Amino acid sequence: MDWLQRFLTSTIGLKVIMAVSGLVLVGFVIGHMLGNLQIFLEFVEEGMGREALNQYGALLKGNKLLLWGTRVTLLVAVAAHIYSACVLTLRARAARPANYKQHKWLSGSYAVRTMRWGGVILLAFIVYHLLHLTVGSEVTPSIEHCKVVGDGLQCPIFDNVVQGFRQPGVVLFYVIAQLALGFHLAHGIWSLFRTLGLGNPRFDGIIKKIAVGTAAAVTLGNVAIPVSVLVGLVGGAV
Amino acid sequence: MNLTLKIWRQQGPDAPGELVTYSVNDVNEDMSFLEMLDVLNESLEVKGEEPIAFESDCREGICGACGCMINGQPHGHKDRTTTCQLHMREFRDGETVVIEPFRAEAFPVLKDLIVDRSSFDRIIQSGGYISVRTGSAPDAHAVQVNKQDADEAFDKAACIGCGACVAACPNAAAMLFTGAKVMHLGNLPQGQVERYERVGAMVAKMDEEGFGHCSNAGECAVACPKGIDLRAIARMNKDLLLSQLKLRSK
Numbered sequence: 001m002d003w004l005q006r007f008l009t010s011t012i013g014l015k016v017i018m019a020v021s022g023l024v025l026v027g028f029v030i031g032h033m034l035g036n037l038q039i040f041l042e043f044v045e046e047g048m049g050r051e052a053l054n055q056y057g058a059l060l061k062g063n064k065l066l067l068w069g070t071r072v073t074l075l076v077a078v079a080a081h082i083y084s085a086c087v088l089t090l091r092a093r094a095a096r097p098a099n100y101k102q103h104k105w106l107s108g109s110y111a112v113r114t115m116r117w118g119g120v121i122l123l124a125f126i127v128y129h130l131l132h133l134t135v136g137s138e139v140t141p142s143i144e145h146c147k148v149v150g151d152g153l154q155c156p157i158f159d160n161v162v163q164g165f166r167q168p169g170v171v172l173f174y175v176i177a178q179l180a181l182g183f184h185l186a187h188g189i190w191s192l193f194r195t196l197g198l199g200n201p202r203f204d205g206i207i208k209k210i211a212v213g214t215a216a217a218v219t220l221g222n223v224a225i226p227v228s229v230l231v232g233l234v235g236g237a238v
Numbered sequence: 239m240n241l242t243l244k245i246w247r248q249q250g251p252d253a254p255g256e257l258v259t260y261s262v263n264d265v266n267e268d269m270s271f272l273e274m275l276d277v278l279n280e281s282l283e284v285k286g287e288e289p290i291a292f293e294s295d296c297r298e299g300i301c302g303a304c305g306c307m308i309n310g311q312p313h314g315h316k317d318r319t320t321t322c323q324l325h326m327r328e329f330r331d332g333e334t335v336v337i338e339p340f341r342a343e344a345f346p347v348l349k350d351l352i353v354d355r356s357s358f359d360r361i362i363q364s365g366g367y368i369s370v371r372t373g374s375a376p377d378a379h380a381v382q383v384n385k386q387d388a389d390e391a392f393d394k395a396a397c398i399g400c401g402a403c404v405a406a407c408p409n410a411a412a413m414l415f416t417g418a419k420v421m422h423l424g425n426l427p428q429g430q431v432e433r434y435e436r437v438g439a440m441v442a443k444m445d446e447e448g449f450g451h452c453s454n455a456g457e458c459a460v461a462c463p464k465g466i467d468l469r470a471i472a473r474m475n476k477d478l479l480l481s482q483l484k485l486r487s488k
């Protein structure tokens with residue numbers, strides 16, 4: 001196991017940890033967004049989005065294995081991601097103890113330059129988001145308020161979401177965090193392929209497109225929900 | 239042309255340093271950047287001041303000795319050009335030019351613009367060679383190398399070890415340098431025997447010397463006077479990952 005430790009503590013090994021954990025998080029973020037977009041079934045027929053969202057929540061929360069499997073996987077991924085980000089950032093600082101008096105960026109995009117601070121915003125968002133919709137606050141009662149009905153769970157998720165997103169401050173924070181996520185992914189998804197060794201020029205173009213496309217789709221999808229609620233397009237009856 | 243120069247002066251490795259302002263007059267635009275510094279140094283010597291210490295050897299862009307930061311960019315703003323090959327016609331009359339040494343923990347400043355790049359030599363010593371017997375020079379075509387591999391190896395072999403990649407990298411990483419060396423040898427038949435030991439040893443040495451990691455920002459590849467592609471890093475990552483499997487399964 002000596003070799004494994006040596007690999008995982010090398011700069012490249014740590015970067016691989018970051019890439020793999022990042023990939024897990026990307027997968028989750030996409031799935032999570034698709035699930036939540038069901039709220040827009042409200043546009044098809046009133047009550048349909050509410051039903052879909054509550055069902056989706058009941059499905060997740062009703063199946064202990066699915067729920068805890070996902071939670072543990074995500075927790076491990078986030079911990080590994082942050083751990084490697086911190087270790088590498090500290091090493092990078094140590095690698096350049098004195099800064100240049102004058103320095104010009106040559107190609108580094110806004111996305112590259114904000115990976116670290118963007119990451120900090122994301123962490124703050126993750127904590128807030130969990131408190132907001134998973135743990136629940138007075139404004140948005142949640143899991144405790146799922147009731148056992150017959151052999152299923154009934155969760156008031158739709159109501160929680162709508163009540164939460166009627167507050168402009170909350171929506172603003174969500175929007176900022178989703179923009180940060182968009183930038184983080186636009187560089188991150190591209191970077192992770194390189195980290196994992198894909199250096200074939202044939203795939204360059206397509207990977208750039210996948211990265212930017214995914215980032216844009218995730219940002220738009222995730223911003224659409226709180227904004228639609230805030231302006232009253234969704235959830236009028238709650 | 240006349241220029242104002244702000245040059246980093248530092249007496250020794252542990253001395254503090256600062257930017258000192260000089261003016262140089264009557265600079266000929268056909269001079270190289272180093273010749274311009276030579277002219278400045280002559281005038282400093284006449285005045286009894288200490289000349290600016292900078293490194294140079296070949297002055298034709300092949301030895302890698304002359305690197306420094308010029309206006310915040312390694313080797314200045316001209317693409318694929320070393321400091322010694324940068325000509326004064328690239329600057330405007332009256333311009334202020336800031337000149338600093340490359341900065342990295344693994345490249346300690348010795349004096350003024352001179353840094354110690356022997357950490358690069360130690361990375362090479364850790365595996366950047368072929369030690370298996372390859373016999374005497376084979377007949378042409380006796381060992382076939384396909385065109386793509388030969389081209390890639392040649393592109394990577396163009397590295398002159400100047401350190402511009404490290405200087406440009408926000409993490410002061412030596413990934414482009416090490417990647418170039420690893421892939422130069424890893425692409426050729428003679429390099430195959432030691433391929434997977436080599437990458438592990440060189441990456442370990444690179445870390446030990448205190449270089450940072452790769453964020454795929456791409457700064458190094460733009461700064462490289464020899465145009466070495468950022469993909470060298472991805473290829474090295476792949477070889478390191480493969481080495482974990484290959485060496486473990488042995």
Ligand code: HEM
Pocket residue numbers: 015018019021022023025026029078081082085088115116118119120122123126184185187188189191192193195196452453454
């Ligand atoms: C929890 C807070 C987070 C922090 C502190 C954080 C931090 C970072 C940092 C600093 C980097 C770049 C490191 C470097 O190369 O210099 C990075 C890369 C990355 N992050 Fe995050 N991040 C966070 C959340 C996320 C989330 C939620 C996702 C996905 C949805 C994600 C996906 C990625 C990916 C794919 C990479 C690229 C890995 C690579 O370059 O190989 N991160 N993260």
Ligand code: FES
Pocket residue numbers: 293294295296297298299300301302303304305320321322323
């Ligand atoms: S002095 Fe040799 S490369 Fe510039």
